[in-house]
Amino acid sequence: MPGVALAPGTVSPWAPVSLSATHTPDWTALRRDFPILDQEVNGHPLVYLDNAASSQKPRAVIETLCRYYERDNANVHRGLHELSNRATDAFEAARAKVATYLGAASPEEIIFTRGTTEGINLVAQAWGGKFVGVGDAILLTEMEHHSNLVPWQLLAAKTGAKLRFVPVLEDGTLDLASLDTLLTPEVKIFAFTHISNSLGTINPVAELCRRARAVGAVSLVDGAQSAGHVPVNVQELGCDFYAFSGHKMCAPTGSGALYGRAAVLETTPPWHGGGEMIVSVTYETSTFKPAPHRFEAGTPNVADAVGLGAAIDYLEAIGRANIAAHDEGLALLAARRLAELPGIRIFGPREHRGGLVGFAAEWAHPHDLTTYANEYGIALRGGHHCNQPLMRKLRVPGTNRASFYFYNYEGEVDRLLEVLTAAHRFFTR
Amino acid sequence: MNAELEELYQQVILDHSRRPRNVGEIPGVPKIHGDNPSCGDEIDLTVKFSPEGGVEDVKFTGQGCAISQASASLMTMKLKGKPRAEAEAMLQSFHDLVTIEVAEPPKMLGDLRLMAGVRKFPQRVKCAMLAWRAFEQALRDSGEGSVTTEEA
Numbered sequence: 284m285p286g287v288a289l290a291p292g293t294v295s296p297w298a299p300v301s302l303s304a305t306h307t308p309d310w311t312a313l314r315r316d317f318p319i320l321d322q323e324v325n326g327h328p329l330v331y332l333d334n335a336a337s338s339q340k341p342r343a344v345i346e347t348l349c350r351y352y353e354r355d356n357a358n359v360h361r362g363l364h365e366l367s368n369r370a371t372d373a374f375e376a377a378r379a380k381v382a383t384y385l386g387a388a389s390p391e392e393i394i395f396t397r398g399t400t401e402g403i404n405l406v407a408q409a410w411g412g413k414f415v416g417v418g419d420a421i422l423l424t425e426m427e428h429h430s431n432l433v434p435w436q437l438l439a440a441k442t443g444a445k446l447r448f449v450p451v452l453e454d455g456t457l458d459l460a461s462l463d464t465l466l467t468p469e470v471k472i473f474a475f476t477h478i479s480n481s482l483g484t485i486n487p488v489a490e491l492c493r494r495a496r497a498v499g500a501v502s503l504v505d506g507a508q509s510a511g512h513v514p515v516n517v518q519e520l521g522c523d524f525y526a527f528s529g530h531k532m533c534a535p536t537g538s539g540a541l542y543g544r545a546a547v548l549e550t551t552p553p554w555h556g557g558g559e560m561i562v563s564v565t566y567e568t569s570t571f572k573p574a575p576h577r578f579e580a581g582t583p584n585v586a587d588a589v590g591l592g593a594a595i596d597y598l599e600a601i602g603r604a605n606i607a608a609h610d611e612g613l614a615l616l617a618a619r620r621l622a623e624l625p626g627i628r629i630f631g632p633r634e635h636r637g638g639l640v641g642f643a644a645e646w647a648h649p650h651d652l653t654t655y656a657n658e659y660g661i662a663l664r665g666g667h668h669c670n671q672p673l674m675r676k677l678r679v680p681g682t683n684r685a686s687f688y689f690y691n692y693e694g695e696v697d698r699l700l701e702v703l704t705a706a707h708r709f710f711t712r
Numbered sequence: 713m714n715a716e717l718e719e720l721y722q723q724v725i726l727d728h729s730r731r732p733r734n735v736g737e738i739p740g741v742p743k744i745h746g747d748n749p750s751c752g753d754e755i756d757l758t759v760k761f762s763p764e765g766g767v768e769d770v771k772f773t774g775q776g777c778a779i780s781q782a783s784a785s786l787m788t789m790k791l792k793g794k795p796r797a798e799a800e801a802m803l804q805s806f807h808d809l810v811t812i813e814v815a816e817p818p819k820m821l822g823d824l825r826l827m828a829g830v831r832k833f834p835q836r837v838k839c840a841m842l843a844w845r846a847f848e849q850a851l852r853d854s855g856e857g858s859v860t861t862e863e864a
Contacts, residue, residue, distance in 0.1 A: 647778070648776065650776075651777050654835075655717060
């Protein structure tokens with residue numbers, strides 16, 4: 284924003300409302316923290332616009348992994364030697380960072396997982412296996428990623444529970460009016476995404492959780508697209524579970540966590556059995572630790588959890604409110620510019636949206652367009668984005684998706700448009 | 713302009729993808745469904761074999777990327793009326809064409825040789841092969857079935 288000269292003593296209308304808004308990050312300098320971005324693909328500078336699938340990693344995270352393996356690596360929680368102590372401390376410190384990052388009441392509410400998919404499967408199988416039965420309903424939405432759909436299909440098939448879906452409206456938002464008929468006392472759990480991975484819709488999570496609570500249902504938020512992109516406070520949102528992946532927020536692949544509200548975790552039985560999660564074992568039976576260790580059987584992914592902690596430090600230094608504003612700005616700019624191209628349909632909300640834009644060109648199939656863009660160094664996504672039922676509803680075989688992160692910049696939107704303009708000429712020649 | 717893209721999306725290929733030939737369904741013969749689950753490309757192929765086992769007629773319906781649909785269209789044009797042995801040889805030659813460096817593609821492939829550009833794009837080989845996998849299935853059992861060109 285250009286500087287505005289104000290008379291002495293006048294309060295700026297843009298006075299910062301929170302501490303995080305007081306500094307403007309140096310986005311260009313931040314981009315240099317990502318070694319991978321400095322390369323050419325097919326003879327052109329890499330333009331990485333597939334962040335909703337996986338983000339890149341800053342040097343701080345890569346170096347944390349190296350340091351852990353070069354100095355501290357050992358198994359956790361059982362060794363009595365120095366390295367095991369260090370590894371345990373680093374692992375538990377990462378858990379505390381996740382707890383603070385999500386606004387959880389305590390680190391005991393944080394279970395390390397391989398990512399969002401594993402977190403949701405844990406809830407569906409462990410919690411769902413105990414609390415969902417015949418005659419019950421599981422409420423989802425029509426915009427769920429397969430990872431927040433298939434685990435519930437498996438649970439429904441096993442228990443005889445029924446699946447229900449909140450419809451998606453034309454503008455890409457949820458049909459909230461339908462909740463009056465869908466969210467009944469039969470619903471035991473309402474599981475929905477925070478930000479849609481194909482539409483960019485930001486769902487009113489707090490309201491949805493409140494509605495779920497009102498009928499006695501447990502709520503689960505799929506945070507895959509929100510954890511690294513917008514401020515998240517699970518207590519303010521009022522959710523019972525929140526699952527996310529580390530690899531979409533600058534952390535290593537194979538890292539992630541599930542938040543579970545203490546009172547709900549207490550009643551949830553173990554999921555996987557093995558070492559680490561037990562108190563005592565006989566040949567016939569075992570007793571189990573409290574959460575979170577009850578849900579972490581076997582040697583955990585220590586190094587990547589430590590890497591996740593480093594990613595959280597890195598993101599917190601930038602400020603999630605800053606990241607959210609930056610990403611949304613790029614997505615809205617891209618949506619506006621894409622609309623200038625002939626024969627382009629843009630999906631999702633026009634105004635408030637996550638940092639991604641889904642679109643379909645009537646003159647090129649998503650895979651042909653993705654192949655074309657790749658030849659010019661642009662990493663785009665093309666396909667059904669693990670949203671097959673939603674794509675059928677939108678009457679498209681798939682879409683293209685440009686998804687942004689804080690290291691992307693306006694020049695890359697320009698480049699995308701330049702290449703897509705050439706693609707239009709190419710495919711309609 | 714990018715030469716590899718030019719070769720992949722030749723005018724003839726774009727033309728077939730926009731106006732595919734032999735679209736439809738032959739009544740009374742088993743329908744073979746083929747799909748690439750990760751792409752969403754789909755085709756339904758019907759093949760009518762002569763009493764001697766040759767390809768009397770072949771039709772398809774489908775949806776998907778330009779490569780998958782153009783390949784299906786070109787395939788149907790080429791296979792119609794071919795004796796069984798020749799159709800089988802064509803299947804093998806086409807697979808070679810899109811997967812390995814062939815100095816001189818066999819003349820019998822005719823227009824199918826335009827698909828050679830796929831070789832430079834390994835991820836698109838399954839698109840080009842989709843219709844051919846369905847045809848292979850038709851040859852194999854002449855029965856109702858389902859094929860995929862992706863590993864499960």
